[in-house]
Amino acid sequence: xxxxxxxxxxxxxxxxxxxxxxxxxxxxxxxxxxxxxxxxxxxxxxxxxxxxxxxxxxxxxxxxxxxxxxxxxxxxxxxxxxxxxxxxxxxxxxxxxxxxxxxxxxxxxxxxxxxxxxxxxxxxxxxxxxxxxxxxxxxxxxxxxxxxxxxxxxxxxxxxxxxxxxxxxxxxxxxxxxxxxxxxxxxxxxxxxxxxxxxxxxxxxxxxxxxxxxxxxxxxxxxxxxxxxxxxxxxxxxxxxxxxxxxxxxxxxxxxxxxxxxxxxxxxxxxxxxxxxxxxxxxxxxxxxxxxxxxxxxxxxxxxxxxxxxxxxxxxxxxxxxxxxxxxxxxxxxxxxxxxxxxxxxxxxxxxxxxxxxxxxxxxxxxxxx
Numbered sequence: 001x002x003x004x005x006x007x008x009x010x011x012x013x014x015x016x017x018x019x020x021x022x023x024x025x026x027x028x029x030x031x032x033x034x035x036x037x038x039x040x041x042x043x044x045x046x047x048x049x050x051x052x053x054x055x056x057x058x059x060x061x062x063x064x065x066x067x068x069x070x071x072x073x074x075x076x077x078x079x080x081x082x083x084x085x086x087x088x089x090x091x092x093x094x095x096x097x098x099x100x101x102x103x104x105x106x107x108x109x110x111x112x113x114x115x116x117x118x119x120x121x122x123x124x125x126x127x128x129x130x131x132x133x134x135x136x137x138x139x140x141x142x143x144x145x146x147x148x149x150x151x152x153x154x155x156x157x158x159x160x161x162x163x164x165x166x167x168x169x170x171x172x173x174x175x176x177x178x179x180x181x182x183x184x185x186x187x188x189x190x191x192x193x194x195x196x197x198x199x200x201x202x203x204x205x206x207x208x209x210x211x212x213x214x215x216x217x218x219x220x221x222x223x224x225x226x227x228x229x230x231x232x233x234x235x236x237x238x239x240x241x242x243x244x245x246x247x248x249x250x251x252x253x254x255x256x257x258x259x260x261x262x263x264x265x266x267x268x269x270x271x272x273x274x275x276x277x278x279x280x281x282x283x284x285x286x287x288x289x290x291x292x293x294x295x296x297x298x299x300x301x302x303x304x305x306x307x308x309x310x311x312x313x314x315x316x317x318x319x320x321x322x323x324x325x326x327x328x329x330x331x332x333x334x335x336x337x338x339x340x341x342x343x344x345x346x347x348x349x350x351x352x353x354x355x356x357x358x359x360x361x362x363x364x365x366x367x368x369x370x
Contacts, residue, residue: 001039001040001041001043001077001078001079001117001121002039002040002075002076002077002078003037003038003039003073003074003075003076003077003078004038004039004040004074005036005037005038006035006036006037006038006065006066006069006070006073006074007035007036007037007038007066008033008034008035008062008063008065008066008070009033009034009035009036009048009062009364009368010031010032010033010034010055010058010059010062010368010369010370011031011032011033011034011048011332011335011363011364011367011368011369012029012030012031012032012053012055012058012367012369013029013030013032013053013331013332013334013335013367014028014029014331015027015028015029015030015331016144016329016330016331019149020147020149021147021148021149021174022147022148022174022176022203022205023148023174023175023176023177023204023205023206023207024176024205024206024207025052025205026149027052027053028053029053030050030051030052030053030309030331030332031050031051031052031053031054031058032048032049032050032051032308032332032335033048033049033051033058033059033061033062033065033105033106033109034046034047034048034049034065034109034113034357035047035048035065035066035109035110035113036113037073037078037110037113037114037117039078039117043078043117043120043121044117044358045078045113045114045115045116045117045118045120045354045355045357046112046113046116046354046355046357046358046359047108047109047110047111047112047113047114047115047116047284047355047357048109048112048280048308048357049061049105049106049108049109049280049281049307049308050278050280050281050307050308050309051105055369057102058369060102061102061105061106061109062106064102064103064105064106065106065109065110068091068093068094068103068106069088069091069094069106069107069110072087072088072091073088073110078114078117078118078121079118079121081111081114081115081118081286082286084110084111084114085107085111085114085283085284085286085287088107088110089107089283099259100258100259101258104258104259104281104282104283105280105281107283107284108279108280108281108282108283108284108287109280109284110284111283111284111285111286111287112279112280112284112285112312112355112357113357114284115284115285115286115312115355116354116355116357116358117354119353119354119355120353120354122353123353124353125315125349125350125351125352125353125354125356126285126312126315126316126319126354126355126356127314127315127316127318127319127349127350130289130315130316130319130320131319132315132318132319132320132349133318134318134349136318136349137324137346138314138317138318138323138324138325138326138346138347139169139170139324139325139326139345139346139347140168140169140325140326140327140328140342140345140346140347141168141169141170141171141172141199141201141325141326141327141328142162142166142168142170142171142172142327142328142329142342143171143172143173143203143306143327143328143329144162144328144329144330144331145158145159145161145162145171145173146158146159146171146172146173146174146190147174148174148175148176148177152185152186152189155173155186155189155190156189156190156193159171159173159190159193159194160193160194163194163195163198166342167342167343167344167345168198168328168342168345169198169199169345170194170198170199170200170201170226171190171194171198171199171200171201172200172201172202172203172229172327173186173187173190173200173201173202173203174202174203174204174205175187175202175203175204175207175216176204176205176207176208180212180215180216183202183216184219187200187202187220187223187225188223191223191224196224199226200223200224200225200226201225201226201227201229201252202220202225202227202228202229203229203230203252204216204228204229204230204231204232205229205230206230206231206232206233206234206256208231208232209232210232210236210239210242210243213228213231213232213243214243214246214247216231217231217243217246217247217249218246218247220247220249221247221248221249225249226249226250227249227250227251227252227273227274228247228249228250228251228252229251229252229253229274229276230252230253230255230256231243231251234253234256234257235256235262237265237266237269237271238269238271240253240266240269240271240272241269241270241271243271244270244271244272244273250273250274251271251272251273251274252272252273252274252275252276252303253266253271253272253274253275253276254272254275254276254277254278254291254305255276255278255281255305255307256281257277257281257282258281258282259282259283259287260282260287260290260291260294263275263277263291263294263295264294267294267295267298267300272300273300273301274300274301274302274303275291275292275295275300275301275302275303275322276302276303276304276305277291277292277295277302277304277305278304278305278306278307278308278313279304279307279308279312279313279316280307280308280312281305281307285312285316285355288304288316289316289320292316292320292322292323293320293322295322296320296321296322300322301322301323301324301325302317302320302322302323303323303325303326303327304316304317304323304326304327305327306326306327306328306329308332309329309330309331309332309333309340310326310327310328310329310340310347311332311336311339311340311355311356311357312355312356312357313326314326314340314347314349314350314356315350315355315356317347318347318349326347328340328342328347334360334363335359335360335363335367336356336357336358336359336360336363337352337358337359337360338350338351338352338356338358340356
């Protein structure tokens with residue numbers, strides 16, 4: 001199954017309501033720079049990463065896929081995923097210019113495409129190839145009702161709708177307003193709206209300084225908040241470790257960590273409880289699995305970040321024993337042959353062979369950019 005063609009692409013897809021914001025970002029589109037790998041027997045593997053749809057930086061990722069990694073992929077046997085991953089990860093010119101960021105995002109897209117090919121060649125969904133069971137109940141929680149720029153009334157009605165009408169077992173809302181009182185008012189209102197039995201998580205997207213996070217964090221247990229996500233600057237291992245000792249609400253972290261080594265530093269420092277690896281920011285499925293295994297060895301729960309809008313993470317979370325819950329955001333669902341689906345509060349195991357990343361006919365024409 002030799003690779004004969006490497007075809008980068010860029011998708012920019014409008015977010016659900018055209019304009020959403022957290023404490024640090026405001027976006028109208030989600031970017032998915034990616035790649036189609038074609039083999040001599042006609043199989044196609046699809047992989048992609050996730051961005052804030054900035055065309056110039058997305059072009060850099062696509063160029064890295066095609067111009068830097070592309071020549072190294074041609075002629076390789078797509079079955080040999082681990083070998084190819086090591087070859088690309090340790091390619092000396094890439095190591096010299098960066099072991100994270102653009103080069104890592106490009107590698108993530110390639111690795112996901114390789115695993116998509118491997119599962120398609122076996123004729124099974126990726127979760128089954130990795131040893132998962134269709135009987136596993138993977139609980140879904142929703143973040144697309146909790147944006148920071150929405151009025152309180154919209155926040156209340158949307159989170160209530162998600163649990164009462166759509167059946168989600170929990171919701172996550174964004175925090176990090178200039179006034180802490182506004183955040184606390186919103187948390188209290190959502191808790192009242194969804195009731196005491198459903199999960200409620202909050203996400204600051206790294207907005208607080210240490211003192212602010214410590215003060216804010218002490219209030220969260222009053223509302224039964226399950227975790228405090230990205231409370232302070234993403235790379236601050238010591239700060240997260242100190243914060244974890246000062247507040248009772250567990251810390252969740254991971255969407256801005258780009259390597260297994262990065263995760264290892266936080267885990268060993270006891271700086272997080274909920275581990276949130278993202279296959280499209282780590283170097284694909286291969287490195288995601290390394291992180292999940294590491295977390296499980298410390299008996300920590302793994303709740304994948306939904307940077308890929310849930311597609312490949314459904315497969316990984318069904319397959320890995322450390323995962324019982326997964327985030328859901330619907331922005332990219334119109335792009336795929338078999339989009340992720342939540343029914344009665346749990347993800348439905350995909351049935352199509354592959355990693356769930358195959359683009360539907362017309363998606364590139366509708367959302368693709370050059």
